[in-house]
Amino acid sequence: MEFVRKNIETLRLRVKEAAEKSGRREEDIKIVAVTKTVMPETIQVAVDCGLKILGENRVQEAQRKIELVKGDVSWHMIGHLQKNKVKYAVRLFSMIQSVDSYELAVEIDKRAGKLGKVMDVLVQVNIGKEETKFGAEYEETPELIKKISELENIRVKGLMAIAPFKEDPEDVRPFFRKMRELFLELKNLRLKNVEMEILSMGMTHDFHVAIEEGANMIRIGSGIFGPRI
Ligand SMILES: *Cc1c(COP(=O)(O)O)cnc(C)c1O
Numbered sequence: 001m002e003f004v005r006k007n008i009e010t011l012r013l014r015v016k017e018a019a020e021k022s023g024r025r026e027e028d029i030k031i032v033a034v035t036k037t038v039m040p041e042t043i044q045v046a047v048d049c050g051l052k053i054l055g056e057n058r059v060q061e062a063q064r065k066i067e068l069v070k071g072d073v074s075w076h077m078i079g080h081l082q083k084n085k086v087k088y089a090v091r092l093f094s095m096i097q098s099v100d101s102y103e104l105a106v107e108i109d110k111r112a113g114k115l116g117k118v119m120d121v122l123v124q125v126n127i128g129k130e131e132t133k134f135g136a137e138y139e140e141t142p143e144l145i146k147k148i149s150e151l152e153n154i155r156v157k158g159l160m161a162i163a164p165f166k167e168d169p170e171d172v173r174p175f176f177r178k179m180r181e182l183f184l185e186l187k188n189l190r191l192k193n194v195e196m197e198i199l200s201m202g203m204t205h206d207f208h209v210a211i212e213e214g215a216n217m218i219r220i221g222s223g224i225f226g227p228r229i
Contacts, residue, residue, distance in 0.1 A: 004045040007224050015218070018211035029211055032076055032200070034221030036061065037228045040068035046224055047071045055097070055219050059085040062092055078160070078219060080134045087111045090119055097122040097160040097200055100136045102147050109151040120157045122200055123148070125182065127175045128164035135161065138178070142186060149191045156191075158198030158217075159183050169206040176201055176213035183214070 016026040032055040033046045043054065047069060054069070056062035057079025066075055074094040081089055081098055086107045089096060099105055099121045112119040123145055126135030136144050145156055161179050163172040179201055187196035202210025204223035211218065222228060 001042060001045045003226060004042060004224060005049055007226070008046060008049045008051065011220060011223055014208055015211065018208040022212050022214065024216075028216055030198075030217040032078070032217060032219040033224050034078065034203075034219050035065060035225070036079075036221065038221075038225045040065050042225060043069050044071075047073055051224075055221075059088050059092065063088065066092055083107050090115060090117060095120045095122065095157065098124045098134065099148070100124045100126075100134050102144060105148045105151060105154055109153045112153040118153050118155050120155050121148075122158050122160040122198060123156060124160045124162075125179065127161040127179055130164055133162060133164075138182065141182060142189070145186060145194060146189075146191060149193045151193070154193065156194045156196075158196055158200065159186070160198075160200040162203070163201065163206055163210070165205070169209045172206050173209050173213060176206075176210050176215065180214035 015029050019026050019029050030053060031051060032053045033051045034055040035043045036057045043065060052073050053076055054073055055076045055078040062075055075092060077089050077093040077096045078098055081104060090108060090111045108119050123141060124135040125138055125141050126133050127138060148154060148156055163175045166172050183196060183199045198217050199215050200217040201215045202218040204220050207218040
């Protein structure tokens with residue numbers, strides 16, 4: 001497990017460096033430790049190193065781990081969410097980062113309402129226009145968020161994106177830059193129930209570029225836990 005500790009140390013140094021390049025501090029960037037396929041004992045090491053936000057792609061996998069991992073942590077849903085899993089997701093997660101349709105938002109609103117909870121969400125944008133990826137169309141995102149903002153039991157806290165994979169992370173810089181533009185545009189609209197605070201983008205391969213372009217939340221899996229098997 002020593003490698004997890006080492007990886008986190010290295011990660012923090014690189015986050016600090018990228019944050020300073022964009023005139024911010026290390027503390028301004030939140031790290032989500034992505035725990036898909038990772039064993040609870042290994043996740044625990046990351047939590048004991050002080051990581052406080054854990055990201056999971058699947059509801060069932062999260063459920064099992066939430067019971068086993070100890071500490072003051074919150075769990076974020078970062079994978080595609082099926083409507084029939086929403087009722088579990090609103091209980092388990094403190095944020096759903098992968099809202100990409102009005103229908104899904106309506107279901108979250110309904111289920112959160114039943115729990116007497118206001119669910120924090122990010123709207124996922126398909127920034128690379130990739131058919132294999134989920135997310136709302138870039139151009140349609142403002143309209144989607146306006147509609148979602150009418151729902152009482154949902155609070156939009158920002159945007160999430162997965163950049164297309166490029167061998168050279170420099171090649172994704174324009175995608176991250178476009179996301180920041182959209183983020184600022186939406187922030188300026190000052191919609192009710194919308195608090196544009198979080199811009200979640202950047203993974204192990206490209207997080208330094210994402211931070212330089214304005215990300216304030218990054219989602220790191222293999223960079224913490226090693227390659228997934
Ligand atoms: C797996 C995953 C990550 C982390 O990917 P790494 O390349 O291992 O850092 C981040 N975000 C989402 C949505 C993921 O599914």
